[in-house]
Amino acid sequence: MIFNAFLENIAPYNAGRPVDEVVRDFGVLPEDIIRLASNENPYGCSQKVIESIKKYAKNISLYPDDSMGKLKELLAKTYGLSAQNFIIGAGSDQIIEFCLRIKCNASSRVLMAKTTFAMYEIYAKQTGAKIIKTSGKLHDLKEFEESYKEHGADVIFLCLPNNPLGECLDFVEVYEFLTSIDHKTLVVLDGAYQEYAAFKDKNKSIDCKKLVLDFSNVIVLKTFSKAYGLGGLRIGYGIAQDDLIAKLHKIRPPFNVGSLSLEAAYWALKDEEFIQKSVEDNFTFMRDYEDFAHSHQMDFIPSYANFITLFCDNKTLNSTEICEKLLQKGVLVRDLVSYGLNALRITIGTKEQNLKVFSLLQANLS
Template identity: 55%
Template sequence: MKFNKNLQNIKTYEAGKPIELVVREFGIEPKDIVKLASNENPCGCSPKVIDAVGAILPKMALYPDDSMIKLKNGLSARYGVQNKNVIIGSGSDQVIEFLIHAKAHNGSKILMNSITFAMYEIYAKHVGAEVIRTASQEHDLDEFYELYKKEKPEIIFICTPNNPTGDALDAAKIYDFLSKIDGDTLVVIDGAYMEYAIAKESKKEIVPKELIEKFDNVIYLGTFSKAYGLGGMRVGYGLAESKIVEELYKLRPPFNITTLSLEAASEALNDEEFVKKSITLNFEQMKRYEEFAKEQKIDIINSYTNFVTLCLNSEQDSTKISNQLLQKGMIVRNLSSYNMNAIRVTVGTHEQNSRFFELIAQYL
C-alpha cells in the first residue's frame, strides 16, 4: 500500500511516557512513580474547574457548542481582543497544524530555531515544506533575520519561552524583529509558557493585543495545558487579525473541542488565584534545581517555564541516566533526540523534586 510520500521522512513524535506504561514495563506500583516529563502542572487544576466539569457530565451525550462562545468571550475579555480574533484548537498543536496547512505547501520554506518544539517540523513535513533552522541553540533574532532575507520563508516560528530549553526573549527584541518582516510572511509567536515568563520577568511579556494592532501577519498561541493544569483536556488558542482567523476556520473540523474541555477552560480563566499560586510554587521549587545543579557542577539553562533543562557533561550520558531513572519510577525527558546531552525535568511538588534529587545524584 502506498502512502503520502511526505510521510517517509517524518519521525513519530514521542510524548513523555505515561505512568500506566511504566507500571506495565517495570512492575512498579503507580504510587511509586513520579512523572516529571511532560510539563504538567503538579498542582493539578483549579478545584472550581473540577466542580464545573462535574456539573455538566450529563451533557456528554450532546455535541458541544461549536461557536465556543463562552470560552471565546473569556479569552476576549482576558486579552482585550474581539471574538473574531480568536480561534480555539485541540491544544495549540492543532492551531499550528491549521497554520501550516493554510500557508505552506510543497516547496515552501519554514524557519525555526535549531532546538524548539518538534511539532513545527512534523507539520511542516506533512505538506512537503522545507525546514530551515538556525545554528544557535537559543533564539538569535539577528540570525533569524539573516536567514529570513536569504531563504524567504512562508512561515517563521518563534517559541518564547522556548520548549525544550526554557529560555525566553525580551518582548522589545521581538517587536523590533517583526517590524522588519514583510506582511506576506506569517510569524507565529508560541507563548505556551508565557504565564510563567511574565511572573519571572515583566520584559518578557508578549501582549497579544499589541501584536494584532501592530502586525497583521502575526499570530499568538496560548494553551491551557501548562499554568492552568488542563493538559488532559487539550485546549489551546490562537489570537490574530481577523483575516488570519477566517482562513484557519476553513480548516477547523466541527466540534473539535469537547463539551467538558470547553467548560474546564472557561472556568479555569476565572480562577486567577489558582494560577498565581501554581506559578509561585513553581519558581520557589526551581531555586532548588538551580542549587542542585551548582552542587553537582552541571549546567542549567535559565528557565522562564515550569521545567528546567539540565545539561550534562561529557562523562555523563542523558540516555543512560534517563533509563536508569525510569527503572526507578522517575519519568523525565531525555533530549538526545534534539542532539543535546541533557534532560528536561518538570518542576514538581517539593516531595517529587526531593525524590528526583535523591535518585539522580546516584547516577551523576
C-alpha cells in the same frame, strides 16, 4: 500500497514511556509514579474546574457549542480584544497545524530555531515544505534575520519561552524583529509557557493586544495544558487579527473541541488565584534545581518556563542512562538525546517530588 513521499522524512513525535508500561516493567506502584517529563502542572487543575466538570457531565451526549462563544467572550475580556480575534483548538498543536496548512505547500519554506518544539517541523513536513533552521542552540533573532534574508520564509516560528530549553526573548526585541518581516510571511509566536515567563520577568510578556492591533501576519498561541493543568482535555487557542482567524476557521473541523474541555477552560481562566500560586511555587522550587546543578557542576539554561534543562556533558554522563535509571524508580523525565543534546529536561514538581528527584540524581551522579 503507495503513500505520500513526505512520510519518509518524518519521525513520529515521541511522547515518552506510558505509565502503564513503567508499572508493568519495573513493578512501581501507580501511586508512586512521578511524571516530570511532559511539563504538566504538578498541582493538577483548579478545584473550580473539577466542580464545573461534575456539573456539566450530564450534557456530554450533546455536541458542544461550535461557536465556542462563552470561552471566546471571556478570552476577549481578558485580553481587551474581540471574540473574532480568537480560534480554539484541540491543544495549541492543532492551531500550529492549521497555520501551516493555510500557508504552505511543496514550494514553501518554514523557519525555526535549531532546537525547539518538534511539532513545528513535523507539521511543516506534512505540507511538503522545506525546513530552515538557525545554526545556534538558542533563539537568536540575528540568526533568524540572516536566515530570513537568505532563504525567505512563508512561516516563522518563535517559541516564547522555548521548549525544550527554557530560554525566552524580550518582547521589545521580538516586536522590532516583526517590523522587519514582510506581511506575506506568517509569524507564529508560541506562548505555551507565557504564564511562567510573564511572572518571572515582565520584559518577556507578550503584549497580545498590541500585536493584534499592529500586525496582520502574526498569531500568538496559548494553551490550557501547562499552567492551567488541563493537559488531558486538549484545549488551546490562537490570537490574531480577525481576517487571519477567519482563514484558519475555513479548515477547522466542526466540533473540534469537546464540551467538557470548553467548560473546564472557562473556569480555569477565571481562577487567577490558582494560576498565581502554581507559578509562584514553580519558581520557588526551580531555585532548588539551580542550586543542585551548581553544586554538581552541571550546566543549565536559566528557564522562564515550568521546567529546567540540565546538561550532563561536564560530568561525562549519559542522559539516556540517567533517564532510564530514574524511570526504573518510577520518575519520568525527558531525555533530550533526540535533539542532539546530552541533557535532561525536568518539569518542576512539588517539593516532595523534587526531593525524590534530587536523591535519585545524587545516587547516579556520584
